[in-house]
Amino acid sequence: MTSTYSLAVVAGDGIGPEVTDQALKVLDVVAADAGLTFDRTAYDLGARRWHATGETLPDSVLEEIRGHDAILLGAVGDPSVPSGVLERGLLLRLRFELDHYVNLRPSKLFPGVPTPLADPGEIDFVVVREGTEGPYVGNGGAIRVGTPHEVATEVSLNTAFGVERVVRDAFARAQARPRRKLTLVHKNNVLVHAGHLWSRTVEAVGAEFPDVTVDYLHVDAATIFLATDPSRFDVIVTDNLFGDILTDLAAAITGGIGLAASGNVNPDRSSPSMFEPVHGSAPDIAGQSKADPTAAILSAGLLLEHLGHAAEAQRITAAVEADIAARQGQPRSTQEVGEAIAERVAAEVPVA
Numbered sequence: 239m240t241s242t243y244s245l246a247v248v249a250g251d252g253i254g255p256e257v258t259d260q261a262l263k264v265l266d267v268v269a270a271d272a273g274l275t276f277d278r279t280a281y282d283l284g285a286r287r288w289h290a291t292g293e294t295l296p297d298s299v300l301e302e303i304r305g306h307d308a309i310l311l312g313a314v315g316d317p318s319v320p321s322g323v324l325e326r327g328l329l330l331r332l333r334f335e336l337d338h339y340v341n342l343r344p345s346k347l348f349p350g351v352p353t354p355l356a357d358p359g360e361i362d363f364v365v366v367r368e369g370t371e372g373p374y375v376g377n378g379g380a381i382r383v384g385t386p387h388e389v390a391t392e393v394s395l396n397t398a399f400g401v402e403r404v405v406r407d408a409f410a411r412a413q414a415r416p417r418r419k420l421t422l423v424h425k426n427n428v429l430v431h432a433g434h435l436w437s438r439t440v441e442a443v444g445a446e447f448p449d450v451t452v453d454y455l456h457v458d459a460a461t462i463f464l465a466t467d468p469s470r471f472d473v474i475v476t477d478n479l480f481g482d483i484l485t486d487l488a489a490a491i492t493g494g495i496g497l498a499a500s501g502n503v504n505p506d507r508s509s510p511s512m513f514e515p516v517h518g519s520a521p522d523i524a525g526q527s528k529a530d531p532t533a534a535i536l537s538a539g540l541l542l543e544h545l546g547h548a549a550e551a552q553r554i555t556a557a558v559e560a561d562i563a564a565r566q567g568q569p570r571s572t573q574e575v576g577e578a579i580a581e582r583v584a585a586e587v588p589v590a
């Protein structure tokens with residue numbers, strides 16, 4: 239198995255660099271024990287570069303990044319930059335250009351984690367969010383801007399090809415899990431064109447996975463069940479926008495946004511997959527060492543798993559789980575949390 243990987247690091251804005259530093263610290267410990275090498279290239283992309291050059295993601299940089307084995311991203315977006323410039327021009331461009339059509343967002347309630355739910359039950363599900371289509375493709379426009387007669391559209395794009403490939407991925411993931419259950423979340427009572435495409439696709443692909451139980455929820459009802467009965471979920475497959483919203487809620491019920499990891503996966507491996515926390519750049523706490531780096535650290539674990547190092551990924555999960563169990567609510571800095579998790583990983587017996 240390959241033991242040297244090239245890793246593109248896009249730390250980004252706000253708390254992005256703070257949490258990414260800690261993720262790299264933990265990754266280095268695991269890598270050293272496992273005999274893995276990550277040749278890292280840091281990319282200066284985000285608000286600073288935009289202010290200095292007007293660039294979000296130059297083509298040449300995109301091509302360089304494309305040549306790596308994987309990408310670790312912090313977060314993107316800054317109040318000094320018009321909303322959408324970096325989110326669309328950098329983050330979404332990476333996801334679209336690198337064909338990250340599976341946005342994988344696991345949610346697990348670790349023992350000892352405070353949750354706002356009185357009776358959470360066992361929470362362990364994964365959201366498979368479509369990553370390259372939906373309302374995020376920029377299929378819209380505006381006329382008569384700034385007038386009382388302004389008209390703005392943002393049309394959701396859903397293709398049979400795009401829906402089928404992500405649904406197929408979600409079924410495969412459901413089949414590999416003990417409960418083998420897949421829930422389609424959409425709004426097919428109102429968004430009938432896109433919704434019916436999703437429903438028909440789930441029905442057709444589902445015929446190839448007879449041992450996976452399938453159900454359906456409208457997205458509004460899904461939010462109810464995430465708050466009242468989250469243990470009913472195993473694999474959720476949904477579109478780009480619904481998945482974005484549902485996974486912030488999923489984070490909130492499983493200990494908070496500081497714990498939620500994600501992978502922007504290209505299952506075909508035709509380009510590098512990108513791993514990042516679910517959260518954003520959190521300008522309200524940036525530069526204060528208050529950010530929880532756990533989500534970034536767990537995202538590095540997802541990166542290891544994607545590269546075929548499941549045992550090493552599990553070492554990170556175990557160290558995080560132990561750290562969370564030991565948290566007594568006392569405030570710790572970003573660096574302290576990262577250091578504590580790195581120490582726990584180092585103290586574990588490495589897998590032979």
Ligand SMILES: NC(=O)C1=CN([C@@H]2O[C@H](COP(=O)(O)OP(=O)(O)OC[C@H]3O[C@@H](n4cnc5c(N)ncnc54)[C@H](O)[C@@H]3O)[C@@H](O)[C@H]2O)C=CC1
Nearest residue numbers: 313314315316325495496517518519520521522523529530
């Ligand atoms: N993947 C990405 O790069 C994303 C970027 N964004 C961008 O980030 C900027 C801020 O967006 P918001 O809507 O405020 O979402 P956000 O996720 O950055 O912050 C929401 C709330 O969660 C808190 N928070 C986030 N991460 C945390 C952490 N690791 N530890 C402790 N608290 C944490 C923040 O302090 C804030 O109160 C915007 O420019 C937005 O477009 C938002 C989401 C994802």
Ligand SMILES: CC(C)CC(=O)C(=O)O
Nearest residue numbers: 325326329330482516517
């Ligand atoms: C900033 C958005 C483009 C992304 C987002 O909120 C997310 O992927 O969770």
Ligand SMILES: [Mg+2]
Nearest residue numbers: 482483486516
């Ligand atoms: Mg989001």
